[in-house]
Amino acid sequence: MNAEPVTENRLFNPEAETLAPDALRALQAERLRAVVARVAQVPFYREIFAREKIDPADIRTSDDVRRLPFTTKADLRENYPLGFLAVPRDRVVRYHGSSGTTGKPTFVAYTRNDVQVWSELCARFLVAGGLQPHHTCQIAFGYGLFTGGFGLHYGIERVGAAIIPAAGGQTQRQLMLMQDLKPEVLICTPSYALHLAEAIREAGLNDGRLALRYAHFGGEPWTEDMRAAIEKDLPILCFNNYGLSEVIGPGVSGECAWRNGMHIQEDHFIVECLDPATLEPVADGEPGELVFTALTKEAFPLLRYRTRDMARLYREPCPCGRTTVRMSRVTGRSDDMLVIRGVNVYPSQIEEALLRVDGVAPHYLIEVSRPGALDRVSVSVEMRPETFSDRMIGMQQLRQRIAHEIHAITGLHAEVNLVGPKTLERFAGKAVRVKDHRALS
Amino acid sequence: MATIKQLSLFLENKPGHLKAICGVLQEAEINIVTLSIADTEQFGILRMIIPDWEQARRVLEDKGFVVHANDVVAVEVDDKPGGMAQILNLLDQDQLNVEYAYAFTFRRRNSAVLIFRFNDTDEAVRTLTAAGRPLLAQADLLQALERE
Numbered sequence: 001m002n003a004e005p006v007t008e009n010r011l012f013n014p015e016a017e018t019l020a021p022d023a024l025r026a027l028q029a030e031r032l033r034a035v036v037a038r039v040a041q042v043p044f045y046r047e048i049f050a051r052e053k054i055d056p057a058d059i060r061t062s063d064d065v066r067r068l069p070f071t072t073k074a075d076l077r078e079n080y081p082l083g084f085l086a087v088p089r090d091r092v093v094r095y096h097g098s099s100g101t102t103g104k105p106t107f108v109a110y111t112r113n114d115v116q117v118w119s120e121l122c123a124r125f126l127v128a129g130g131l132q133p134h135h136t137c138q139i140a141f142g143y144g145l146f147t148g149g150f151g152l153h154y155g156i157e158r159v160g161a162a163i164i165p166a167a168g169g170q171t172q173r174q175l176m177l178m179q180d181l182k183p184e185v186l187i188c189t190p191s192y193a194l195h196l197a198e199a200i201r202e203a204g205l206n207d208g209r210l211a212l213r214y215a216h217f218g219g220e221p222w223t224e225d226m227r228a229a230i231e232k233d234l235p236i237l238c239f240n241n242y243g244l245s246e247v248i249g250p251g252v253s254g255e256c257a258w259r260n261g262m263h264i265q266e267d268h269f270i271v272e273c274l275d276p277a278t279l280e281p282v283a284d285g286e287p288g289e290l291v292f293t294a295l296t297k298e299a300f301p302l303l304r305y306r307t308r309d310m311a312r313l314y315r316e317p318c319p320c321g322r323t324t325v326r327m328s329r330v331t332g333r334s335d336d337m338l339v340i341r342g343v344n345v346y347p348s349q350i351e352e353a354l355l356r357v358d359g360v361a362p363h364y365l366i367e368v369s370r371p372g373a374l375d376r377v378s379v380s381v382e383m384r385p386e387t388f389s390d391r392m393i394g395m396q397q398l399r400q401r402i403a404h405e406i407h408a409i410t411g412l413h414a415e416v417n418l419v420g421p422k423t424l425e426r427f428a429g430k431a432v433r434v435k436d437h438r439a440l441s
Numbered sequence: 442m443a444t445i446k447q448l449s450l451f452l453e454n455k456p457g458h459l460k461a462i463c464g465v466l467q468e469a470e471i472n473i474v475t476l477s478i479a480d481t482e483q484f485g486i487l488r489m490i491i492p493d494w495e496q497a498r499r500v501l502e503d504k505g506f507v508v509h510a511n512d513v514v515a516v517e518v519d520d521k522p523g524g525m526a527q528i529l530n531l532l533d534q535d536q537l538n539v540e541y542a543y544a545f546t547f548r549r550r551n552s553a554v555l556i557f558r559f560n561d562t563d564e565a566v567r568t569l570t571a572a573g574r575p576l577l578a579q580a581d582l583l584q585a586l587e588r589e
């Protein structure tokens with residue numbers, strides 16, 4: 001727990017953000033009953049309710065969310081484009097989309113009221129992270145189907161601060177805007193922030209002539225190391241926020257001045273943190289898959305949406321006064337996660353191991369099989385020509401080094417297969433790094 | 442230094458990989474003097490003596506194969522029982538460890554050429570030269586092959 005705030009403690013909507021636990025549960029229960037009644041008209045949920053004999057009248061408390069069915073990305077695809085729409089189309093004022101691995105995006109929709117709720121939720125995390133009405137904000141997020149640009153734009157408008165809608169890219173123009181319009185707040189993805197910080201340093205603009213003081217990052221997972229690197233380069237405070245279009249977009253959660261995890265806006269969402277294998281809740285502080293039920297959305301309310309994002313929940317009181325549960329950074333994806341001999345393994349850990357060994361390419365394929373009672377893991381790794389040796393001992397040592405690093409990081413004994421350069425399949429988008437040959441139900 | 446070049450190729454453990462390599466050499470009309478394959482359950486290493494190793498390396502790399510060139514020691518001995526044993530005795534006296542070895546013969550000269558890979562090639566060359574053993578250089582190899 002960070003003991004000190006990094007900036008002044010401010011709340012945009014103190015009443016909603018500091019509800020007493022009982023009042024919060026009561027509000028969630030009331031809103032849950034209402035949303036279940038609304039989605040009972042959506043064919044997808046109506047069929048499941050009928051098949052699994054779920055009676056909306058049985059949903060009384062916020063804990064009853066566990067009686068409701070899950071919704072997955074695959075369900076959105078199967079009901080493409082707007083199968084989950086819960087209002088007539090003439091009530092929709094906005095569509096957004098998220099990129100999918102299959103090429104087509106999945107769409108979400110907003111009513112006028114949805115956009116207002118979304119604006120307030122973004123305003124809350126922006127104010128928690130230092131935004132004040134007299135500030136100017138440069139939004140270097142893409143505006144488009146992606147929810148990031150518009151969500152932050154509405155949040156800043158709601159606070160009453162000024163916006164420079166720079167949109168993404170064109171780094172030199174971003175620097176020009178920073179010099180000439182003197183924004184105090186930067187909004188972008190953390191990876192673009194690293195790039196901007198480098199460009200600012202190269203242009204010699206990190207000599208105090210810029211006004212930047214705060215930055216809000218989202219849209220992709222990042223690390224404390226990245227925060228430290230950016231804050232070392234620029235005199236700014238970086239705040240993390242989280243959201244996804246299926247739930248509402250940015251505004252699901254964000255950090256306060258203590259930066260002890262991101263406060264989830266529980267008056268609008270019920271969060272669960274589940275073991276992705278058993279779908280049972282994990283203990284507080286343990287990693288699990290985040291599952292959100294949107295309580296107040298009108299156009300596109302999803303029940304128990306499985307985010308596949310792995311994170312931890314913390315419930316200890318936060319000095320900022322918010323009573324909401326907090327989430328950690330997203331540490332991985334449950335859909336890539338493998339449980340091998342009872343050990344949770346992420347492909348990113350294998351990648352990390354390979355980066356520690358000189359002379360192997362970062363292309364790899366993890367295969368899991370169960371020839372007998374035990375799981376067997378093999379990792380195929382592409383060699384680089386400069387690593388290849390005519391001596392068997394050199395090749396065996398390379399295999400052993402890779403196996404050693406994989407064991408050091410994951411605790412697993414993996415069989416390492418060396419394969420030739422460019423022999424593993426290449427992927428233009430999201431790579432397939434895992435093949436699970438086990439017959440797991 | 443009196444050594445010859447050897448080309449090594451990474452062999453993936455999958456059907457047709459060796460054939461593909463030979464196909465590339467056939468197409469470029471490149472002859473293999475001798476070869477050996479070291480194999481594990483996962484992969485193999487193909488080692489070849491090819492007179493025009495530079496051209497062979499070029500055509501193989503163009504096709505995306507992983508090729509490594511290094512010096513090996515080639516000792517010519519009489520093609521009769523005990524030819525190799527004499528050499529190994531010499532190496533044994535100086536405690537020189539052989540990593541791997543293979544061989545081919547010159548029919549017309551009635552001799553055999555032993556190819557050795559040593560951990561310390563320089564040391565091995567000194568030892569064998571001091572013992573009066575003729576070591577082949579790349580030029581010797583080409584000359585001898587022309588007369589075959």
